[in-house]
Amino acid sequence: MTCCVAGFRLTVYLPAGCDADTLLPSFRPFRCQAEEEAGEELFRFEALASPVPFPEGRLADETLNDMGCVRLYDCVDTYRVDILSVGGSVVHRLLAARDFSRATACLDWREPDAGQVLSSMLRIVFSQAILLHGGVSIHASAVCHDGRAYLFMGKSGTGKSTHSALWLKHIPGCTLLNDDNPAVRLVGDGAVAYGTPWSGKTPCYRNLSYPIGGMVRLSQAPANRFVRRREVDAFVVLYPGCSVITDDERLNGALCDTLARLTERVTVGTLECLPDEAAATLCWQNLYAINPGHVQTKV
Amino acid sequence: MRPKQNLQLRRIGSQYMIVDSRTEQVNLSHVFRMNRTAADIWQQMNEGCSTPEALAEWLCDNYEVDRDTALADVKRLLDSWTGFGLLVEEGGEADAR
Numbered sequence: 001m002t003c004c005v006a007g008f009r010l011t012v013y014l015p016a017g018c019d020a021d022t023l024l025p026s027f028r029p030f031r032c033q034a035e036e037e038a039g040e041e042l043f044r045f046e047a048l049a050s051p052v053p054f055p056e057g058r059l060a061d062e063t064l065n066d067m068g069c070v071r072l073y074d075c076v077d078t079y080r081v082d083i084l085s086v087g088g089s090v091v092h093r094l095l096a097a098r099d100f101s102r103a104t105a106c107l108d109w110r111e112p113d114a115g116q117v118l119s120s121m122l123r124i125v126f127s128q129a130i131l132l133h134g135g136v137s138i139h140a141s142a143v144c145h146d147g148r149a150y151l152f153m154g155k156s157g158t159g160k161s162t163h164s165a166l167w168l169k170h171i172p173g174c175t176l177l178n179d180d181n182p183a184v185r186l187v188g189d190g191a192v193a194y195g196t197p198w199s200g201k202t203p204c205y206r207n208l209s210y211p212i213g214g215m216v217r218l219s220q221a222p223a224n225r226f227v228r229r230r231e232v233d234a235f236v237v238l239y240p241g242c243s244v245i246t247d248d249e250r251l252n253g254a255l256c257d258t259l260a261r262l263t264e265r266v267t268v269g270t271l272e273c274l275p276d277e278a279a280a281t282l283c284w285q286n287l288y289a290i291n292p293g294h295v296q297t298k299v
Numbered sequence: 300m301r302p303k304q305n306l307q308l309r310r311i312g313s314q315y316m317i318v319d320s321r322t323e324q325v326n327l328s329h330v331f332r333m334n335r336t337a338a339d340i341w342q343q344m345n346e347g348c349s350t351p352e353a354l355a356e357w358l359c360d361n362y363e364v365d366r367d368t369a370l371a372d373v374k375r376l377l378d379s380w381t382g383f384g385l386l387v388e389e390g391g392e393a394d395a396r
Contacts, residue, residue: 061326231312232332239318239328246320246328249305256318260311 003030005126006135006183006194006209008042012122015049015109023115024122026197029207043129045122047105054080054095054106060247066201067120072245079245081124085113092117098250100129123181123198127243131254135185136262137243140215142177142193143167148213149177149193150287151184153241158218159275161202166280176204184212186258191265214267214287217241221272224279226286234268235259300377300386302344308333317341319385331383336362337376349389351377 001020003010009032014020021028057073057080064070066086073080081094090111096103103125107114127137140151141160145167152160160179167174180200182193195206216226217237229237235256244255267287273279306317315338320328333341336358343357354377355370362369380386 231314232316232330235311235316236330239330246326252318252320253307256307256309260309263311 001027002032002034003027003197004032004037004039004207005030005042005196006130006185007039008130008133008135009039010042010122010126011044013044013046015047018047018109024119024197025115026119026199026203026205029205030197040133041101042133043101043103043125045103045105045125047107047118049109051093051106052104054093061245067117070120070124074247081121083117083120085111085117092121094121094124096125096128098248099132100125119197123196126183126196126198127181128245128251130183130185131244131251131258133185134258135183136255136258137181137183137196138238139180139241139243140182141179142182142195143174144177144208144210145171145174145213145284145288147210148288149182149210150213150283151182151193151215152218153215153238154218158220159273160218161200162275163218163271163273163280163283166275166277167284170277170280171284176202177206177208177210179204184262186261186265189265191262212266214269215262216268216283216287217270219270219272221274223272224274224276224282225272226282227270228286229268229270231263234263237268237270238262300344300381301349301389302341303385303387306385308338308341308345310338315341317385319383329383331385340373340376344386 001012055075057075059071060074061072067083068085071082079096083092090108092107094103094105105121107117130137140153141164142149142151143164152163154160164176178195178199179202181196181198183196184191184193191212192209193212194209197205199205238259242255244252246252271283306319309316315333317331318328322329340354343354348354348357351370351373354373355366358364358369359366
């Protein structure tokens with residue numbers, strides 16, 4: 001299966017008998033018939049039919065998410081990722097090159113959630129591989145309005161999706177681009193946000209891209225307040241929402257370089273907010289209405 | 300003293316910063332903001348200028364400042380960087396993880 005995500009080519013090899021459309025329905029809008037349609041190669045990912053031994057390594061990170069428990073092991077020349085799915089006793093394994101340009105996966109295909117695990121693995125590989133190509137995978141909810149994308153970041157449970165929903169309801173012509181994991185790239189003199197096959201709990205898998213109109217970190221508060229953030233303050237707003245193995249100097253260094261340039265190209269702010277119409281309107285006014293030059297930015 | 304290995308000084312607009320992701324806590328990074336003068340001193344240390352006296356002398360050569368003030372400021376700055384774990388002793392093993 002060949003896909004184009006954020007303008008990059010992803011090649012996924014599945015075992016005989018596995019149907020890509022069934023296993024990975026969210027990738028359908030991103031599939032390409034021919035490799036040449038899909039742009040610069042980002043990675044090649046091979047899912048094996050049966051398990052093979054993977055190297056041991058040092059446990060570098062452990063996270064819990066809706067997939068279950070994800071453990072990252074540093075195996076010197078490679079990274080290994082183990083995914084123990086919720087309620088499952090089976091460990092699915094992924095082995096990736098240090099730059100995530102190549103990855104091999106051993107999944108237990110009997111598990112009912114094998115497709116979701118596979119999608120989650122592809123998200124992990126994508127989020128690290130893109131860093132060395134001037135891009136970043138961001139934990140955010142993203143809407144588009146008048147040809148521009150607006151990204152809302154924040155800790156889990158802050159209300160990113162809720163804020164997007166308020167834009168959709170109260171700002172005419174606004175649509176959802178992605179609800180959990182848009183990608184961002186520096187393109188030309190500007191920056192572009194892309195829909196991806198990963199959108200959290202909201203099935204919004206749109207193969208679309210827009211120049212970025214603004215990126216905002218949300219926090220819950222008793223009153224609405226927008227503050228524009230610049231330079232290092234803007235970097236601090238963006239950095240925590242980015243997927244990166246922070247211990248990896250090459251990947252983390254590439255991310256810092258990208259964000260440093262992004263802050264010079266994109267309006268960044270923080271929004272203390274209530275979950276109400278006024279919060280969406282205030283945010284929109286600060287990013288759109290008072291930014292008369294926004295339509296001229298070339299991408 | 301010298302800067303801990305692999306801490307890269309970056310410029311963002313008119314400001315400078317260092318991101319230290321190798322902290323005691325996993326997934327916790329520190330971002331340090333610097334002005335131009337601090338960034339210059341950091342750069343001098345990376346180029347081998349390692350004592351407060353040498354740094355103060357470099358400051359006097361490049362900025363309008365007297366030696367005593369420069370030395371006091373440099374010492375205060377190095378103390379603060381040491382406190383944040385940004386510096387290691389010359390030949391120290393603190394870079395090993």
